[in-house]
Amino acid sequence: xxxxxxxxxxxxxxxxxxxxxxxxxxxxxxxxxxxxxxxxxxxxxxxxxxxxxxxxxxxxxxxxxxxxxxxxxxxxxxxxxxxxxxxxxxxxxxxxxxxxxxxxxxxxxxxxxxxxxxxxxxxxxxxxxxxxxxxxxxxxxxxxxxxxxxxxxxxxxxxxxxxxxxxxxxxxxxxxxxxxxxxxxxxxxxxxxxxxxxxxxxxxxxxxxxxxxxxxxxxxxxxxxxxxxxxxxxxxxxxxxxxxxxxxxxxxxxxxxxxxxxxxxxxxxxxxxxxxxxxxxxxxxxxxxx
Amino acid sequence: xxxxxxxxxxxxxxxxxxxxxxxxxxxxxxxxxxxxxxxxxxxxxxxxxxxxxxxxxxxxxxxxxxxxxxxxxxxxxxxxxxxxxxxxxxxxxxxxxxxxxxxxxxxxxxxxxxxxxxxxxxxxxxxxxxxxxxxxxxxxxxxxxxxxxxxxxxxxxxxxxxxxxxxxxxxxxxxxxxxxxxxxxxxxxxxxxxxxxxxxxxxxxxxxxxxxxxxxxxxxxxxxxxxxxxxxxxxxxxxxxxxxxxxxxxxxxxxxxxxxxxxxxxxxxxxxxxxxxxxxxxxxxxxxxx
Numbered sequence: 001x002x003x004x005x006x007x008x009x010x011x012x013x014x015x016x017x018x019x020x021x022x023x024x025x026x027x028x029x030x031x032x033x034x035x036x037x038x039x040x041x042x043x044x045x046x047x048x049x050x051x052x053x054x055x056x057x058x059x060x061x062x063x064x065x066x067x068x069x070x071x072x073x074x075x076x077x078x079x080x081x082x083x084x085x086x087x088x089x090x091x092x093x094x095x096x097x098x099x100x101x102x103x104x105x106x107x108x109x110x111x112x113x114x115x116x117x118x119x120x121x122x123x124x125x126x127x128x129x130x131x132x133x134x135x136x137x138x139x140x141x142x143x144x145x146x147x148x149x150x151x152x153x154x155x156x157x158x159x160x161x162x163x164x165x166x167x168x169x170x171x172x173x174x175x176x177x178x179x180x181x182x183x184x185x186x187x188x189x190x191x192x193x194x195x196x197x198x199x200x201x202x203x204x205x206x207x208x209x210x211x212x213x214x215x216x217x218x219x220x221x222x223x224x225x226x227x228x229x230x231x232x233x234x235x236x237x238x239x240x241x242x243x244x245x246x247x248x249x250x251x252x253x254x255x256x257x258x259x260x261x262x263x264x265x266x267x268x269x270x271x272x273x274x275x276x277x278x279x280x281x282x283x284x285x286x287x288x289x290x
Numbered sequence: 291x292x293x294x295x296x297x298x299x300x301x302x303x304x305x306x307x308x309x310x311x312x313x314x315x316x317x318x319x320x321x322x323x324x325x326x327x328x329x330x331x332x333x334x335x336x337x338x339x340x341x342x343x344x345x346x347x348x349x350x351x352x353x354x355x356x357x358x359x360x361x362x363x364x365x366x367x368x369x370x371x372x373x374x375x376x377x378x379x380x381x382x383x384x385x386x387x388x389x390x391x392x393x394x395x396x397x398x399x400x401x402x403x404x405x406x407x408x409x410x411x412x413x414x415x416x417x418x419x420x421x422x423x424x425x426x427x428x429x430x431x432x433x434x435x436x437x438x439x440x441x442x443x444x445x446x447x448x449x450x451x452x453x454x455x456x457x458x459x460x461x462x463x464x465x466x467x468x469x470x471x472x473x474x475x476x477x478x479x480x481x482x483x484x485x486x487x488x489x490x491x492x493x494x495x496x497x498x499x500x501x502x503x504x505x506x507x508x509x510x511x512x513x514x515x516x517x518x519x520x521x522x523x524x525x526x527x528x529x530x531x532x533x534x535x536x537x538x539x540x541x542x543x544x545x546x547x548x549x550x551x552x553x554x555x556x557x558x559x560x561x562x563x564x565x566x567x568x569x570x571x572x573x574x575x576x577x578x579x580x
Binding site: 168171172175176178179180181186191192193194195197198199200203207208211216217 | 458461462465466468469470471476481482483484485487488489490493497498501506507
């Protein structure tokens with residue numbers, strides 16, 4: 001779980017940054033941050049996840065998920081020793097993996113990886129990269145601006161009870177760490193209303209919205225807090241939890257008072273957008289100490 | 291959390307059993323078990339939850355939830371010293387409580403009760419009963435047959451990996467105990483797919499079914515286990531988790547291999563029905579050691 005110190009761009013031997021791209025806005029934010037810091041980039045968008053319009057402005061080559069042989073060849077040919085893996089990649093179905101010769105010998109390990117939670121899966125992926133001579137770095141190490149900072153970010157202040165609820169939520173995330181789930185929970189007062197597992201944050205918030213609408217969750221309007229924090233022990237280079245504009249919109253639809261995330265442990269592709277939506281919808285947004 | 295020893299029916303001084311009835315089949319199962327053991331019963335169905343057709347075959351008087359003054363009067367007038375509280379009562383909205391004079395002085399405590407989880411709420415309810423001279427007994431103490439027994443109950447055997455998954459789920463329930471949630475989880479392999487909080491078991495299973503249908507949960511058919519167990523420290527007289535025919539139907543729709551519950555810690559109104567449905571749908575059903 002050590003975070004590789006990322007050498008400053010003035011050091012000459014870093015080579016091109018390989019960016020393996022899942023879906024969403026993060027890959028482009030990372031590419032732009034690297035370019036701005038004077039690094040060359042080469043994008044490896046994953047079929048079915050990465051967005052073509054965004055990645056095709058950069059040098060790139062599409063890859064199939066699971067095709068590790070091709071991936072490592074492309075990385076080497078393009079001089080990428082450092083690699084970032086960023087963007088949404090839903091857990092693939094094993095039968096859909098496009099296994100090539102390079103990954104065939106890894107297959108027994110890959111199958112084992114699929115038995116556990118997401119963190120287990122990603123840690124195993126990270127280890128395979130390193131054994132093949134690549135250095136895996138976190139997206140937030142290339143683009144530190146994506147880390148949500150500490151403190152109240154928008155116009156709306158959390159009440160003391162909201163902060164209490166947020167801390168309670170953090171405790172739940174900590175307790176669930178060994179089970180590789182629980183990056184997101186919704187807390188109302190001292191009651192845990194929802195715990196995120198395979199469904200993801202958006203569906204968890206939609207559930208809270210629906211349970212509230214049908215009276216199963218009974219809370220006054222604008223109460224309850226979405227809490228997001230990384231699992232303890234999680235490899236932060238591979239899978240920091242994220243929030244986006246849709247997170248805030250759904251938190252508002254669920255009638256919550258606001259969103260609390262662990263400062264420095266949760267990423268956002270465009271924090272300004274998020275804060276604007278929080279301000280408009282009347283939600284607070286706060287970065288908590290760990 | 292001590293369980294009151296229930297005197298045998300031959301002891302003369304037990305009086306009439308007061309049964310406060312929520313929804314579902316459990317109140318009648320408890321009433322029948324008490325009658326069979328030679329006890330008199332008096333039912334107190336709760337408006338909005340209890341089913342009229344079922345309770346009206348017994349001596350009864352309808353009550354509003356929260357009307358503790360009326361409730362204790364009815365219990366005393368009918369010679370009920372021992373009281374059972376059984377059946378589904380969804381957490382009421384505070385504004386819907388019908389507060390009478392008897393409960394008015396309890397109001398500050400009642401409001402405090404609503405801040406925590408269900409267990410917190412129910413433990414507080416139990417304490418108030420006892421302070422007023424009633425003895426609260428568990429439904430399973432009156433009708434021990436409702437406790438799910440240990441071992442494989444139906445025709446289908448769990449595989450070793452199912453039992454491993456079930457034990458993993460039990461660990462999650464234990465870890466979540468202090469947060470007053472998590473009586474139900476769904477485990478696939480070593481991965482927690484869903485954790486039950488405010489939504490209840492049925493909605494959690496519907497979510498797994500939907501996530502599987504849309505590919506968000508990727509598992510072969512007939513794999514994954516629903517695990518139900520009481521929260522550690524839970525007052526078992528008031529709120530044992532339950533399973534019913536619908537639980538098994540939804541577990542089957544979610545493509546699970548079976549259902550594992552903590553033996554002696556989970557109740558079922560009609561275990562024969564449940565086993566029959568499990569047999570028909572190809573699911574195992576097993577009572578686990580604690």
